[in-house]
Structure formats: C-alpha cells, structure tokens
Amino acid sequence: MVRGSVAIIGAAESDIGAVAALMSPIDLMAQGIQRALHDAGLSLADVDGVFSATSQARTSVMSLVEYLGLPNAYTDSTIVGGSSFEIHVAHAQAALEAGLCSVAVIAYGSTQRTVGRRGASPREYNPYETPFRPFLPATAYAMAANRHMFEFGTTREQLAEVAVAAREWALLNPVAWEKKPLSIADVLNARPISDPLTVRDCCLITDGGGAIVMTTAERARAMGAKAVYVLGCGQSITHATISSMPHLTHTGAIQSGAQAYRMAGCRRPISMCWRCMTRSPSIRSCFWKILAFARKAKADGSCPAAISDPKAGCR
Amino acid sequence: MPADSPLTTYIAHLERGELAYQFSPSTGGAVFYPRMIAPGTGKADLEWRVSKGLGLVHATTVVHPQQGQPYNVALIDVDEGFRMMSRVEDIAPTQVRIGMRVKFRTHKAEGDEPPYPVFIPVEGA
Numbered sequence: 005m006v007r008g009s010v011a012i013i014g015a016a017e018s019d020i021g022a023v024a025a026l027m028s029p030i031d032l033m034a035q036g037i038q039r040a041l042h043d044a045g046l047s048l049a050d051v052d053g054v055f056s057a058t059s060q061a062r063t064s065v066m067s068l069v070e071y072l073g074l075p076n077a078y079t080d081s082t083i084v085g086g087s088s089f090e091i092h093v094a095h096a097q098a099a100l101e102a103g104l105c106s107v108a109v110i111a112y113g114s115t116q117r118t119v120g121r122r123g124a125s126p127r128e129y130n131p132y133e134t135p136f137r138p139f140l141p142a143t144a145y146a147m148a149a150n151r152h153m154f155e156f157g158t159t160r161e162q163l164a165e166v167a168v169a170a171r172e173w174a175l176l177n178p179v180a181w182e183k184k185p186l187s188i189a190d191v192l193n194a195r196p197i198s199d200p201l202t203v204r205d206c207c208l209i210t211d212g213g214g215a216i217v218m219t220t221a222e223r224a225r226a227m228g229a230k231a232v233y234v235l236g237c238g239q240s241i242t243h244a245t246i247s248s249m250p251h252l253t254h255t256g257a258i259q260s261g262a263q264a265y266r267m268a269g270c271r272r273p274i275s276m277c278w279r280c281m282t283r284s285p286s287i288r289s290c291f292w293k294i295l296a297f298a299r300k301a302k303a304d305g306s307c308p309a310a311i312s313d314p315k316a317g318c319r
Numbered sequence: 320m321p322a323d324s325p326l327t328t329y330i331a332h333l334e335r336g337e338l339a340y341q342f343s344p345s346t347g348g349a350v351f352y353p354r355m356i357a358p359g360t361g362k363a364d365l366e367w368r369v370s371k372g373l374g375l376v377h378a379t380t381v382v383h384p385q386q387g388q389p390y391n392v393a394l395i396d397v398d399e400g401f402r403m404m405s406r407v408e409d410i411a412p413t414q415v416r417i418g419m420r421v422k423f424r425t426h427k428a429e430g431d432e433p434p435y436p437v438f439i440p441v442e443g444a
Contacts, residue, residue, distance in 0.1 A: 136405060137384075138404065143380055143382055143392050147380050247352075
C-alpha cells in the first residue's frame with residue numbers, strides 16, 4: 005500500500021457512557037455512521053464499503069449492511085480485539101486502492117455497561133487455560149505486569165501512574181465517564197482484580213460506539229475535505245492466549261510499528277508512537293503500549309507515565 | 320479411522336498421571352498446546368512425549384473473584400522447553416514467585432471436567 009493514498013474525512017462518536025435502554029450495538033454503529041457521514045459532508049448513498057467489529061454480534065457486518073440497506077457494499081468484519089479498527093483502516097486502504105469501494109465506513113458499537121461484562125463478551129472455552137479460571141483479559145495483563153516488574157524493576161506506583169495519566173486526559177474530555185482526578189493511592193487502594201492490578205488499572209466498562217469515514221486521497225482533495233491521511237499501517241499477531249505470548253514484555257507493536265513507519269517512510273518510530281498512541285484514555289491499552297515501549301523509556305531514564313501526562317506538553 | 324484430537328491424547332496422558340507435550344523434528348522444538356501440525360513448518364511430524372514434570376514459574380498472579388477465595392494463576396516454563404498456564408498449589412497464592420521451582424501433579428477429573436495439570440513447589444529447591 006502507498007503512503008497517503010487514502011484519508012479519513014469524517015469521524016464521530018455515538019452516544020457513549022450509559023446509553024438509552026434497549027439500544028443495540030448495531031443501533032450505536034448506525035448512529036455513529038450517520039454522525040460521521042455528516043461530519044464528512046456525505047450521505048449513506050455515497051457509502052460502498054462497510055467495516056465493523058463488536059464482541060456482541062458474531063456477524064456484525066451482515067447485521068450492519070442489512071440495517072443500512074447496503075447489500076452490495078464491500079465488507080470486512082475482522083475481529084482481533086481492540087486493534088480490530090486499526091486493521092480495518094489498513095483493509096479499507098487496500099480496498100480503496102484496489103477500487104473495490106470508494107467511500108468506506110468503519111464502525112463500532114457496544115452496550116457492555118448495559119448488558120454486563122459476561123453478556124457483552126462471553127469467554128470462549130479453552131481447555132488449556134479455562135480450568136485455571138484466569139479473569140481475562142485482566143489476568144493476562146497482570147502476568148505481563150508481574151514480569152515487567154521482575155525484569156525492569158518497575159514499581160507498582162509506576163504502573164498506577166498510567167491510570168492516573170489516563171484520567172488526566174479524561175478530565176480534558178467533556179464526555180468522559182469519570183469526572184474526578186485519580187491519585188496513585190486511589191489506584192493502589194482500589195479493589196484488587198488480578199495482582200498487581202486493581203479495578204482502577206482496568207478499562208472502564210461503558211457503552212459506546214462510533215464510526216469513521218474513509219475515501220481516496222484524490223476524492224478527499226476534490227471534496228476539499230478536512231482530511232487525515234493514512235501514512236502507514238502495520239500488523240503483527242503474536243498470540244491469542246497469554247500462555248502463547250512469546251515474550252510477556254515485548255508486544256507485537258514493536259513489529260507492527262516498524263512496518264507502519266517503514267510504509268510511511270519515517271524514522272524514529274518510538275518517540276512518535278508515544279505521542280500518537282498515548283492519547284488514548286483507555287488504561288488497558290496505554291498499559292499495553294507502555295509494555296511495548298518501556299524498554300526505551302527505561303533507557304531514557306524517563307518514567308513511562310510522565311511521557312503520557314497531558315501536562316508534560318506531549319499532545 | 321479419523322484422527323484422534325490432540326486434546327483427547329493429552330487428556331488420556333493426564334488420566335495416567337502424565338504431562339504430555341509434542342516435539343516437532345521439523346522445528347526442533349517442543350510444541351504446546353498440542354496441535355495437528357507444527358507451527359511455522361506445517362509438518363504433520365508431531366511426536367508425543369511425556370514431560371518429567373519439572374519447571375519454573377515464569378509469571379504469577381492472584382485472582383480476586385467477587386465471590387470466593389483468591390487463587391493463583393501462573394505461567395510455568397516446563398524444563399522440556401514449553402510454557403503453559405497452570406496454578407501452584409499447596410502454598411498461599413500470594414507466596415508464588417517468579418523463578419520458583421515447581422513440579423507437576425494431576426488435578427483429577429471431577430464430574431464432567433477432565434483432569435488438568437497443576438504444580439506444587441519442589442521441596443528444598
């Protein structure tokens with residue numbers, strides 16, 4: 005794929021936090037798509053590519069094209085967990101470059117707060133893990149954190165700084181769920197989930213959804229759209245289960261990041277990744293990203309959380 | 320005759336008190352969890368072997384369920400060169416440490432649940 009061949013020209017959130025009663029994940033996807041198309045200055049009639057993922061629908065893109073009435077859309081509902089949508093961007097880029105579609109929407113919807121954790125994403129039975137009752141995904145992150153503390157001397161307080169920094173970001177967001185600052189002591193004293201992690205280290209369970217609109221760079225320029233160009237994409241799936249993760253403190257982001265920067269023709273991926281990736285208010289994903297890059301942070305003598313602190317000027 | 324599933328063979332070993340794994344001549348390494356073909360090479364050359372049942376704790380956590388007692392979940396690096404999820408028993412879950420020497424024992428089948436492997440500390444290690 006070619007650097008900058010496609011662009012994101014619209015983006016929107018659905019209702020988030022705690023949505024109205026009886027809202028479905030597909031309702032939220034549709035709401036996000038309508039808002040994102042409005043943001044892009046397009047309508048549903050322009051859309052000929054549909055990409056979606058949610059843990060609450062096995063064939064979400066079938067449900068979504070049925071709902072939208074787009075039977076001939078090019079579709080993909082790759083599900084690889086939280087990075088499904090970054091991979092959708094890459095797949096949409098490939099489809100747009102190949103001329104398989106001209107305007108693609110990528111959508112997510114979840115009512116996990118309303119239906120509960122078990123209702124939203126029931127775990128698959130794995131005969132090599134399920135008997136030990138890991139509380140997934142927290143237990144997987146907990147064991148990675150345990151290794152990180154062992155290998156690098158990372159302290160419990162430093163891990164808590166990730167959650168504290170994420171909350172600082174959330175306080176800048178008017179629609180964030182949590183409205184109050186979080187202290188390191190709050191994190192350490194919260195209800196334990198899977199040692200060393202407490203409930204405050206873990207993702208909030210909230211309803212939400214959203215969508216983005218993508219098109220070719222040529223069309224984006226012709227529309228005069230405000231466009232965010234896709235410069236590079238990468239993918240590395242090292243494991244699905246924590247017992248098969250090759251190194252608990254090295255994530256696939258090392259490989260996928262390198263691929264993305266190679267495609268983009270950029271150097272210094274580490275520092276730039278920090279800047280773009282730590283904007284996420286998701287504690288879990290921040291934590292995961294820190295695992296990928298903490299070797300670098302340690303080499304710099306800098307605390308990982310300080311790099312993601314909004315007050316540190318790294319926006 | 321259809322092939323036995325890898326899981327069936329694995330459980331049959333556990334029922335005999337054995338921790339089984341596979342070895343792949345094409346990759347030159349141990350393979351776990353058990354499979355039909357070797358990862359990477361795709362060869363159907365996997366040979367079943369029985370582990371001596373000794374290993375080291377690679378990572379550990381204590382899970383705190385909303386109901387019931389906290390319990391250990393650990394990743395064990397087994398000496399023959401494979402890693403597996405399990406738990407360490409016979410000591411408090413908070414006392415399990417990375418690098419702890421452990422040995423396998425079978426958690427016997429209960430009702431519909433097949434046997435599974437757990438580990439206990441090696442005395443004097």
